[in-house]
Amino acid sequence: MDTFVRDIPSQARWRLRSWLPMAIVVCTLLVWEWSVRSGWLSPLFFPAPSVVVLTIGRLVGSGELVVHARATLVRVVLGLVLGGVPGLLLGLAMGWWRPLREALDPLVAAAHPLPKIAVLPLIMIIFGIGESSKVVAVAVGTFFPMLINSMAGVRQISPIHFEVAKNYGASPFKVLTRVIVPGSLPLVLVGARLALNIALLFTIAIELVSAREGLGEMIWLAWQTLRTEELYASLAVIGALGVGFNLILQFSARRLVPWHAERED
Amino acid sequence: MRFEVQRLCKEFRGRNGVVHALEGVTFSAEEREFLCIVGPSGCGKTTLLKVIAGLLEPTSGQIIFSEDTVDGRPRSAMVFQEHGLFPWMTVLDNVAFGLEMQGVEQEERYDRARNFIEKVGLTPFGNSFPHELSVGMSQRVGIARAFVADAQMLLMDEPFGALDTQTRLVLQEELVRIWKEHQKLVVYVTHDIEEAILLGDRVCVMSGRPGRIREEILVPLHRPRDLSVRDIPEITEIKWHIWEMLEDEVRKSLWIPS
Numbered sequence: 001m002d003t004f005v006r007d008i009p010s011q012a013r014w015r016l017r018s019w020l021p022m023a024i025v026v027c028t029l030l031v032w033e034w035s036v037r038s039g040w041l042s043p044l045f046f047p048a049p050s051v052v053v054l055t056i057g058r059l060v061g062s063g064e065l066v067v068h069a070r071a072t073l074v075r076v077v078l079g080l081v082l083g084g085v086p087g088l089l090l091g092l093a094m095g096w097w098r099p100l101r102e103a104l105d106p107l108v109a110a111a112h113p114l115p116k117i118a119v120l121p122l123i124m125i126i127f128g129i130g131e132s133s134k135v136v137a138v139a140v141g142t143f144f145p146m147l148i149n150s151m152a153g154v155r156q157i158s159p160i161h162f163e164v165a166k167n168y169g170a171s172p173f174k175v176l177t178r179v180i181v182p183g184s185l186p187l188v189l190v191g192a193r194l195a196l197n198i199a200l201l202f203t204i205a206i207e208l209v210s211a212r213e214g215l216g217e218m219i220w221l222a223w224q225t226l227r228t229e230e231l232y233a234s235l236a237v238i239g240a241l242g243v244g245f246n247l248i249l250q251f252s253a254r255r256l257v258p259w260h261a262e263r264e265d
Numbered sequence: 266m267r268f269e270v271q272r273l274c275k276e277f278r279g280r281n282g283v284v285h286a287l288e289g290v291t292f293s294a295e296e297r298e299f300l301c302i303v304g305p306s307g308c309g310k311t312t313l314l315k316v317i318a319g320l321l322e323p324t325s326g327q328i329i330f331s332e333d334t335v336d337g338r339p340r341s342a343m344v345f346q347e348h349g350l351f352p353w354m355t356v357l358d359n360v361a362f363g364l365e366m367q368g369v370e371q372e373e374r375y376d377r378a379r380n381f382i383e384k385v386g387l388t389p390f391g392n393s394f395p396h397e398l399s400v401g402m403s404q405r406v407g408i409a410r411a412f413v414a415d416a417q418m419l420l421m422d423e424p425f426g427a428l429d430t431q432t433r434l435v436l437q438e439e440l441v442r443i444w445k446e447h448q449k450l451v452v453y454v455t456h457d458i459e460e461a462i463l464l465g466d467r468v469c470v471m472s473g474r475p476g477r478i479r480e481e482i483l484v485p486l487h488r489p490r491d492l493s494v495r496d497i498p499e500i501t502e503i504k505w506h507i508w509e510m511l512e513d514e515v516r517k518s519l520w521i522p523s
Contacts, residue, residue, distance in 0.1 A: 160348055
């Protein structure tokens, strides 16, 4: 009886907690829709949500949106792989091997705070204005968060764990696979999340400046032709991409780091 | 397996000059013995254990082992104070770690690990992660890991230091039971005089920094022992004798004049 009485409020609280954010979003959209229809908000600046949804439908139907979204996705993924993987490997190596860290740390410290997007013109001079310069720019942006987090990931592994491995006669390969990789994984995943968000940000920014395809270019075109509903449609798709990426990462983090995810819950 | 430690010295060079952790440590550990090393905190007990394990190189002096393996060192298995388990491995993988490093096939090493997990009574937790266990359970996993690795000697660095008294008593008994079953040399470091007497065949008393062995004491007790041995006059005498040796060291380390 006692537990029964106590359980209901906690369950109700849980339900409220999971539904409240959704309710706020729905309410905001409803108020927005109503404000536009009643003439409070100008549809030129704030097209009604229903119009945006219809626009997305139209753009998907014509194939336009698919082409742009695909171009953006390819740049994000290629940039992530080309920048994130070397960043990860170098970060692990620097975390593990002190001479390498001491040799490269000043360089990294100098290059990291520089806003990498500022290097874009230089990259365009070197790689031309084609596809490769865009991917390289995204790769440069993702390289550093990956490097710094994987290095920190190795360095926060307790020295005891290295001693245990040494005591039981672990080979360098076993130290890598059984201590360094799993031990750094929680922070590596944080780095991956940062890198992903930066990749999306850089891709859109670059597309705004120079691209014939991509969601950023779509926004730019919509602005130039004053088609705000298309502008909102592209924004919504970009937002959905960002949320989708982060959900995938959160899900894989829970699968890959069970000893960490459970502790957070 | 037995070994002799001869005039072992270990210095650490730090920003504030040289720290003499060990200075001329000499003692021997005998075949199948439970040897306790007791000393005040900061006297270099852990350093000594790490030198024996080969995790640290001595500055001078040597250790002569009666048995070698290929690389000129006997295999040792260390039980650490705390946090010695890998948080990213299940209990089963943690216990099987030593065997995995020796290249034992998965099926065999899991079989042997399960056997030891059963011996320490943790069978239901084979697939748990260390953060799901209490400190006492974690230390039992650490002990199982050390015994399953089939090392020539076991080195224990205050494995029960972080436990409450009751839990510690139960685990001490469990440790002695497993040790008797396997007849391995155990070197057990502690700052707890009573624990040293209750567990050890012999007790080496260490001085404060720089650490050296002040006295070796044979514990005149049969096994199994239990808490009632505390009341035997001889044992009380040994306890006071050790305490008198250590008291000065403790005072010195705290800058309290005696």
